[in-house]
Amino acid sequence: MKEIRIHGRGGQGVVTAADLLAVAAFHDGKYAQAFPSFGSERMGAPVESFVKISKETVRSKTQVHKPDFLIIQDPTLFLGVDVLRGLKKDGLIIVNTDKKPEELNIKNGFRILTIPATDIALEILGRPIPNTTLLGAFAGATGIVSIEAIEKSIKGRFPGSLAEKNLKATKAAYKRIKE
């Protein structure tokens, strides 16, 4: 079982990202479970969502306490939230930032991957919502879900043109990571 925790701020599509990822994993023929941290948080407040992906049924409805992967939708979260808590030793952190990993000042020797998802989203979607872009990066970096499954997942979630735009952003990030 692989466990992913997504950190972001209210309004950045953190919950949607987890949903899309779980549905994508399902399309890949895997069992997936996703849920948000169920806050009553409003726009801008730190929020989390959780995804578990496994070959077998996941019975425990619990949050992700020992993630294999972290997706950080907003680098400012490093300042106020213990986003790294429980991350497995060989865990991977994907951060939305235009900085390089070494510039982030994260010690502990975790693998870090950075991608300027907000910039990509602004360019393609015209809105600073980095969630789908980061999923493209996640697929490219981990191979836990296929880019085809994410495509299917996004198409199932958003209407026509919005799906197309999101896909474009997702694929751009996927390519960038693959290269």
Add this chain to the structure above:
Amino acid sequence: MHKLYNNNLLAPGHTACRGCGEALGARLVLNAAGPKTIVTNATGCLEVFSTRYPQSAWEVPWIHSLFENSAAVASGVAAALKSMGREDEARVIAQGGDGGTADIGLQALSGTLERGDDVLYVCYDNEAYMNTGVQRSGLTPPGAHTTTSPVGKVSIGNKTNKKDLPSIVAAHHIPYMATASVGFPADLQRKVKKAVSIKGPKYIQVFVPCPLGWGSDPALTIKIAKLIVETALFPLYEKEDGKLTSLRKLVKRKPVSEYFKLQKRFAHLFKTEEGKREMERIQAIADKNAEEYGLTSKPKAP
């Protein structure tokens, strides 16, 4: 098929008090609405005296569940009829007393009116909680003695004005609303017939004297129900789509004292100076009503 007693949709044998204005009001309303009617009823005297197991006085399909939800239950009935294509089967009437309508049931009433549900709500207004032993309600008039607004050394009875429920209802901009009194049965029945012929939410507030709660002679129920109208304390009118479409004008307005003197709940107002001042204050309310509604051509106190 069993035969109706005297063509009444509320059968006798019910256990309302002698001279009960509410029993009369309900019979007049139901007979005017006709047998194609489904009734929901709030908890209260009307429900208690008409449905003591295993006997029912109702000749129409009828349901009671709680005190404050008659309007909401009626909305459910109306929604079910609509959803199942049975709209033509029956009109829906929700009934309640003044407490069940103006106080605890006001929220549900507002919901039903606001949604535009096809329901006629009838409030039988006897100005206090009679079922539980004459406690004050939001429709109890000023100066009235009730068991929770008692007259005492430092109390002149109920201190609050009667809640202007018809105006609250009118603010929902419903297609039809009216006030009525069992003192004027033809007027009441005409209003009920008109209300049930209109689609959407309707409201009628019927003034129904309570001999037990008011300390009045049961034989004078009708007289009292006429007098309140004639004093201008309870103007009779209809509003359709927000416009005043009928008003019962008064040829000669009667002083409130004439209405008060027939009821023990106001007896104290005649005994002290303070009581007389309170009576004057209430007379002023009647005068204001007369002027605002234009009930008489010469709106001045007799």
Add this chain to the structure above:
Amino acid sequence: MSIEVFIYPGTSVENKTGSWRVFWPKYLHDKCIGCGNCVTFCPEGCVAGKGRGREATYEADMDFCKGCGICAEECPVNDIEMVREEV
């Protein structure tokens, strides 16, 4: 055991409230003008009549009449008299 969640319509007629009376309305059939007030205003709905106008004869059903006296009070020609019940 069977208790239904409903009861049948109009079954209250089995409950004869006539026993509540202290006074009973004596319909004199003398000056009646057939206005029907006694029928309309009866809270029990237990007054019925035959004929029209001055030929009308109304009676209250003593099975149900509680003796409130409304009919006598509202009779415009005083053709109904309230009489003390005797045991």
Add this chain to the structure above:
Amino acid sequence: MFAAIEGSLAVAEAVKRCKPDVVSAYPITPQTHIIEELAKMIANGELKAEYVNVESEHSAASVVLGASATGARAYTATTSQGLLLMVEVLYCIAGLRLPVVLGAANRAVSAPINIWNDFQDTMAARDTGWIQLYAENNQEASDLHIQAYKIAENKDVRLPVMVCMDGYLITHSIEPVRIPSKEEVDKFLPSYRPEHCLTTKEPLTFGYLMGSEGYMETRYLIHEAMENAKGVIEDVAKDFSSVFGRFCGGLVEEYRLDNAQFVFVSMGTMVGVIKEAVDALRTEGKKVGALKIRSFRPFPKEAVIKALKGAAGVMVIEKDVSLGSAGALALEVKDTLYGLKKMPKVKGYIAGLGGREVLNETIVKALTLFDSDVKEPVFLDLKESVEGRKYA
């Protein structure tokens, strides 16, 4: 259709296929997604029903009461404070023997205000005369809704059913769910035709006044219907499995009870965590098992005795507490086992109140504390900093 879908949407899909005539609800977190989805289905014409927007849960319950009494199939959903506001009406719905189905997204109750999951809300409604079924996961939440109508409308039952599902953990989580086809549901669930209802064809009086001459008997008859419901719940689960090809229902579910010395008893999503814990403990050689209570009302005494009579120890873990006494489920279990010749020792634990997570460690701790002399009910994962402090 097999899809990764949010629990609320899975429930809405199930309800849609049951074809309710009237849906009425008031918005409250975390139930909203269910009713929003149903409102959307009605707005799109996918579901031909009346959606009644009400001004409170009290009215929502009153609307479905009125609709059901008129012969309609009716649905409502709520949670927490909303359920508490409904309680007065819930008694009436049961007393009038109306087969309403209510989706309860379990959530804590105020004060302090807390919108997260526990079972204190539905436990407060356990004596209303409603059947209460608790779902373990999204699939069960969906499937139990379909079974609920069949149970409620059974002529030997005629009682409303509350399908209880952990707020968020079910309502807001995405999981693969088999959504039944319209044809399957039509085959399983006949249309609703009550023998008597509010109709001018038969002007009956419902909701009468009754004195001491018969009121107690009406209560007894509801109790008897609850007893009947035990068999009906089992039968309906079997019918369900024959039509849908999967078994998802019944009064209880036994998990690895073979030679189990210690048995965890619980309800809702916590059972999933317990199953994982049981598997882990079994690999360590510990003889443990689990018993899931799916039907809390009626309480399946016979099935519980059968499942637990051979155990040495029973650990009841629940997300509710009857303050000043114990957990409601523990009391039921103890009452059920009381007087058995070889009565297992039962210990009651409270966990997961107000959304506190119940983890594998929580379950293991319950086992470790079994022989300790910690006073019952044992509050699991209670913060040390709170113990010994005054709440003032």
